[in-house]
Amino acid sequence: MKALVLTGGSGVRLRPFTYSTPKQLMPLANKPVLDHVIAHVRALGATEVCLLTGDWADAITEAMGDGSRFDVTLTYLRQDRPLGLAHAVQSARPFLGDDDFLMYLGDNILTDDSGEAAEIVGDFRQHRPAAGLVVQHVADPRAYGVAEVDTDGSVRRLVEKPSRPRTDLAVVGLYYFTAAIHRATDAIKPSARGELEITDAVQWLIDQGEQVSARRYSGFWKDVGRADDVLHCNRRLLGELRTDVRGEIDPASELRGQVVIEAGARVVRSRIEGPAIIGPGTLIEDSRIGPGTSIGRDCVVRGTHVSDSVVLQGAHIHTSRGLRGSLVGRFATVGPGEQGDPDHHFVIGDHAQIEMTVV
Known part of the structure; x- marks a missing residue:
């Protein structure tokens, strides 16, 4: 299976560190964030991994190498400007082709002690919905993509950062897609903030009658956007x-x-x-x-x-x-x-x- 790992974020909230180092290379338990991400992607079954980079392409390439130490093959592509997650999928099309793939946000940490994430991905791979979302209950969902999910796990609506969320189910930074996502990313228009939103692409699939499924994840999940998040993730990983x-x-x-x-x-x-x-x-x-x-x-x-x-x-x-x-x-x-x-x-x-x- 293929995986697309996004590493182009600017890390504004982690300055001054991110003036000299991308947040994806911040050390947690003395290993870069991306080390933990690639190791988890491999545990989920991906052996071909594309790192989509931005301004820090050279630093990330030097740090991560060819992927052999993770037992994966790493490919590097560049997204010239951060124009949204759906645009990132478009940028990686030469690598993705028409294959099913995982998309993983490269500043996210998921620990999978119980194998819960692997079970979710295995279910998506078996049933092959057009898109599979990993969701989690959060206290304040306004900062996330928020899913409205039926009892059978079908997603009926997806909204990016709603001011009045209808549910508390936030979309985790791990997605499963089939080739149907490419039609969706080509069909949508930029959002009010000028980006091609992956939530809009997934909603387009729903509107077209495609199957979009969600599975709830109860394990540890956090992005390393702020200093407190880095410390929190570091504590968690040290515990392992x-x-x-x-x-x-x-x-x-x-x-x-x-x-x-x-x-x-x-x-x-x-x-x-x-x-x-x-x-x-x-x-x-x-x-x-x-x-x-x-x-x-x-x-x-x-x-x-x-x-x-x-x-x-x-x-x-x-x-x-x-x-x-x-x-x-x-x-x-x-x-x-x-x-x-x-x-x-x-x-x-x-x-x-x-x-x-x-x-």
Whole structure:
């Protein structure tokens, strides 16, 4: 089966990080978002995968390679401008041909511990509706495509970001399509915001009498659009880790819970409480690392406490004030300054320098 993974989003809500890195390459449990996406796509049965890119084409191609490490074949196509999800399908037509395919939003994380998503996709592949939607009950559906679904699972109406939703069923960023979707994307017109909406294309199929089905998904689903979403997804994925210690741990240090210490990392006179992961080449010295923390490669963390945080490659943290619920960019420095400061929650961009002192 084929899969189309969309990676062209600009990531405005994740700035300043997305000035230098696409959000699809933000690390979660020390792996880019796209690593988790492609691994899940493969688990769902896809072996031919197209990454539809935008401005970050070169960075994404370099990071993801040919797909062999995921046991898939990766093809790269470019969408010159982000003109909507239906336009993305049009842009990928040379890859898709007339084959059935999955479409997966490349900034979405779905964990499938119970195999629920795989069961849903298997059902779509067996019955082959023109379009298959994965939906989930949400507290506030106004920010999503919202489906009205009959008791037999048939979709009778689909609306994009309605101000007054008729249901609480949001469309998850995983779709199943047959070749019928191509007629739909060619038939619709741009929306008021100037985009070809996939919701309009699916509604066109419904209006033409085509079968559009929905299946409810109750597992974890979130996109990494904001800093809090990154931290939430990171915590969730860290919870799936198994303890694996390949780095150096001195006798004065202690590890508790699910902890991964990658090769080349050193832990000196420190305590690490999982779930947590320490990247290769990183030094943790005289520090406490709390649950929910990912520290990337070649970092230095000294004399501090870090918990529920994501620290990217090459960052240096050496302050007596701890960090909690923070994102620290690549090669950023958090160190002592001259003035007092309260407890800290930060979003720190690449190459930034933050000075903190104790009153």
